[in-house]
Every structure is written in C-alpha cells, then in structure tokens.
Amino acid sequence: MIKSLTGLFVLICCHVYAQQEITEQELKQHIEYLTSDDLKGRYPGTPENDSIVNYLVEDFKSHGIQTLIQEFPAVMRKDSSSVTTWNVLGFLEGKDPLLKEEVVILGAHYDHLGTKGDHIYNGADDNASGTAALLEIAEKLKANEHLLQRSVIFIAFGAEEQGLLGSKFFVGNPIVPIKNIVLMLNMDMLGHLNEQKHVYMGGAGTFPGGVELMKNLGERLQLNPIVHAGSVGGSDHVSFYQKEISVLGLHTGGHEHYHQPTDTIEQLNIPGIVLTSNYIYQTLMEITSSDRKMEFIKQD
Numbered sequence: 001m002i003k004s005l006t007g008l009f010v011l012i013c014c015h016v017y018a019q020q021e022i023t024e025q026e027l028k029q030h031i032e033y034l035t036s037d038d039l040k041g042r043y044p045g046t047p048e049n050d051s052i053v054n055y056l057v058e059d060f061k062s063h064g065i066q067t068l069i070q071e072f073p074a075v076m077r078k079d080s081s082s083v084t085t086w087n088v089l090g091f092l093e094g095k096d097p098l099l100k101e102e103v104v105i106l107g108a109h110y111d112h113l114g115t116k117g118d119h120i121y122n123g124a125d126d127n128a129s130g131t132a133a134l135l136e137i138a139e140k141l142k143a144n145e146h147l148l149q150r151s152v153i154f155i156a157f158g159a160e161e162q163g164l165l166g167s168k169f170f171v172g173n174p175i176v177p178i179k180n181i182v183l184m185l186n187m188d189m190l191g192h193l194n195e196q197k198h199v200y201m202g203g204a205g206t207f208p209g210g211v212e213l214m215k216n217l218g219e220r221l222q223l224n225p226i227v228h229a230g231s232v233g234g235s236d237h238v239s240f241y242q243k244e245i246s247v248l249g250l251h252t253g254g255h256e257h258y259h260q261p262t263d264t265i266e267q268l269n270i271p272g273i274v275l276t277s278n279y280i281y282q283t284l285m286e287i288t289s290s291d292r293k294m295e296f297i298k299q300d
C-alpha cells in the first residue's frame with residue numbers, strides 16, 4: 001500500500017514539474033504558430049490578427065490564468081487607415097493582503113509588419129520570440145503563484161509597430177490604478193542571444209537596486225547582462241516610463257534581419273530564449289515574492 005501511494009505521488013510530482021518548466025519545445029510551438037505564413041505577418045485589423053488574439057486568450061485560459069481583452073482603435077502608418085485591434089491580458093493576484101494591490105506588468109507585443117508585395121514579414125525575433133516567452137513565463141508563474149505577494153498582469157500588446165499603440169492605450173485606460181503599477185518589464189526581440197550571452201536592457205536604474213539586481217541574477221544563470229540604468233527606448237515600456245512608472249526593456253540585440261522578411265524561425269537561438277525567459281522569470285519572482293522597496297527613479 002505504501003509503495004503504491006509513493007508511486008502515485010511521484011507521478012503527480014513529475015507531471016506538475018513538467019508544466020512548470022520553460023522548454024524549447026513549447027517555445028518553439030508558439031513561435032511556429034506565430035510565424036506561420038498563414039498569419040501573413042500579424043498585421044492589425046486582419047482576420048489573422050483576430051486568430052492570434054484567440055490563440056493567446058486560449059493559452060492563458062488553458063493554464064487557469066484570468067484573461068481579459070482590451071479593444072482599441074489603431075491608425076495604420078502605411079495608409080492612415082483605422083482598424084480595430086486588441087491587447088490580451090492575463091492576471092495573477094498576489095497573496096499578501098496589502099502587497100497584492102501593487103502590480104508588476106510583463107509585456108510583449110504580438111503584432112508585426114504584415115506583407116509587402118510577395119514578401120511576408122514573419123517577425124520571428126520581432127516579436128514572436130517575446131510573445132512566446134510571455135506565454136511560457138506566465139505558465140511558470142501560475143504554477144508557482146503561491147509565492148506571489150504582489151500581483152502580476154501579463155499583456156500581449158497589439159499594434160506596437162504602428163507607434164506603441166497598444167501600450168499607449170493601456171496606460172490611458174489602465175485596468176488598475178496607474179500608481180499601483182510598480183514595474184513594467186517589456187520583452188521585445190529575445191531570439192538572437194549571441195555566444196557571449198549578452199542580454200541587453202534599459203531602465204534598470206528606474207527602481208531601487210535595479211542595476212545590481214539584474215547583474216546578479218544574470219550572472220547566476222551564466223548570462224552576460226549589459227545593464228543600462230537609463231536608455232529607456234524602442235518599445236512598449238516607453239509608454240509606461242512616460243507615466244513615471246519604473247520599467248525594464250529587455251532584448252538580445254539587433255541584427256541584419258530586423259524588419260526584413262528574413263526574420264524567420266530558422267535564425268532564432270531557441271535555447272537562448274529558454275535562458276533569457278528564465279532570467280526574466282527570476283526577476284519577476286524576486287520582485288513579486290518579496291516586499292522589496294519599489295519606487296520610480298527618473299533617468300536622463
């Protein structure tokens with residue numbers, strides 16, 4: 001009897017364990033979906049964009065994460081046409097009666113450039129990589145949510161390529177009081193980790209001890225973080241910084257395929273995305289599972 005109970009326990013333990021880990025296989029499945037030619041470059045206002053929104057909602061829901069979509073109008077850069085698109089949000093509530101009012105946001109934009117002539121812009125690095133990381137980190141945080149004291153909101157932003165439109169809409173229409181957001185961590189292009197394992201980030205000086213924290217956590221995972229206190233630019237975290245919210249914008253560096261039809265899954269370093277995702281997971285855990293002091297520090 002004892003023997004069979006032990007056997008059962010091991011089975012339960014290992015099944016849950018597998019769900020918690022961020023794996024190459026799961027990241028790759030998300031990226032294969034997001035970069036498939038059928039989705040025609042993830043352009044706002046298209047039926048393909050609607051399918052992606054459904055995919056993201058279903059993935060959050062399948063892991064038991066409370067989900068919300070936020071509709072907003074977007075004006076396209078190319079032809080000034082106005083379309084409807086969405087941010088997809090997931091929510092995990094913190095366990096501490098007071099600290100749960102404080103929110104950390106993890107974001108990544110899911111849209112890309114669409115098509116031009118015969119070319120499909122699949123945007124594997126920009127930003128299928130960050131979107132896949134968002135889903136996997138969310139799953140891992142959900143599996144460890146008993147450790148969360150602060151709350152977490154995951155946001156897959158729409159229409160970033162059209163001028164940070166999804167994040168601008170969110171900060172104008174936040175679902176929690178904006179002063180309760182203690183950090184916004186943004187992921188845009190995580191797919192090209194180089195041999196030196198450089199992970200680049202801006203904004204680490206916008207919260208107390210941020211630079212030191214990011215260096216220490218990176219080194220623990222054998223990464224080489226290139227940590228800038230300021231240099232807040234380039235993606236959706238800018239919308240939050242402008243509202244005086246602490247931010248961290250992470251990426252693995254630019255390359256020749258940036259905004260080209262050649263930004264495809266074949267070019268990605270998927271084990272590198274696993275490493276970088278675990279780094280970001282650790283960062284979120286450090287901030288959400290403690291009463292670490294958080295406040296906005298302006299950078300030049």
Ligand SMILES: [Zn+2]
Nearest residue numbers: 126127188189
């Ligand atoms: Zn991007």
